[in-house]
Amino acid sequence: MPTHELDDPQAWKYDTYLVPPGSLGDRAVVVDGPEGHHAADVARIRPGDVVRLIDGEGAEALARVEHSEHARATLEVLEARIRSREEGLELVVAQALLKRKGFEETVRRCAELGVSEIVPVVTERSVARAPGGSGTARVERWRAVALAAVKQSRGVFVPRVGEIRSLDEVGELPEEGDLALVAWEEESGRGLARALRSRRGGGQVFLVVGPEGGLAPGEVESLVSAGFVPVTAGRRVLKADWAAAAIAAMVSFEVGGLLP
Secondary structure, eight states: OSOOOOOOOOOOGGGGOOOOOOGGGSSSEEEEHHHHHHHIIIIIOOOOOEEEEEEEBBBBEEEEEEEEETEEEEEEEEEEOOOOGGSSSSSSEEEEEEETTTTHHHHHHHHHHTTTTEEEOTTTTTSSSSOSTTTTHHHHHHHHHHHHHHHHOOBBBBEOOOOOEHHHHHHHHOOTOOOOEEEETTOOOHHHHHHHOOTTOOEEEEEEETTOOOOOOOHHHHHHHHOOOEBBOSSSOHHHHHHHHHHHHHHHHHHHBBHH
């Protein structure tokens, strides 16, 4: 590509690296730490190479490598822009813990689609259990999966992956102006599109998705008491590791897109 432009269809070919928020306002930027290791030691970028940079919070840039050494690279920013959160809906997915690699798959798919936050939730029927202690290692793994998915899909915003919460805690997360939904296979009267049309203002959409065995009726009742609206995504019952991403795609279609 003779001229380096973020909107050029060929720009997707450039490798993407994460830099600290706010750093793309400078002419020169340093990629170090784990991202620097991947850039300099794994991908082996060299002076003259062009890469794509994101800060995870809306800024993206194309940059030319000036210097590369062990776990560190210095680059010159060629073109940069800031994407606004107003360009897409902020969808928060509260996903019940899933067994094996199911939760990672949910994180990956949701990150590719532009979900703004993924909240791991312990529910009554969760087959997978919350890890002992704070579960920090597992949460960090999920965050790494989310980042890799955003890079692969050429996203700009990296979704937040929160700490593991209880369903009661999730019920307290939505704020005034947010639309809170719970996907429930036993709901038949209120479709997703209808619920989204009731949305007012510019708040976030919260979506609770259950585990392999679904949410217990009492859990749904508790969420309804907290202001959540049960919705159906259609007559088919989706697998737990696919449901959140499928519904996120439906939401994106209905509202004109999630975060870029």
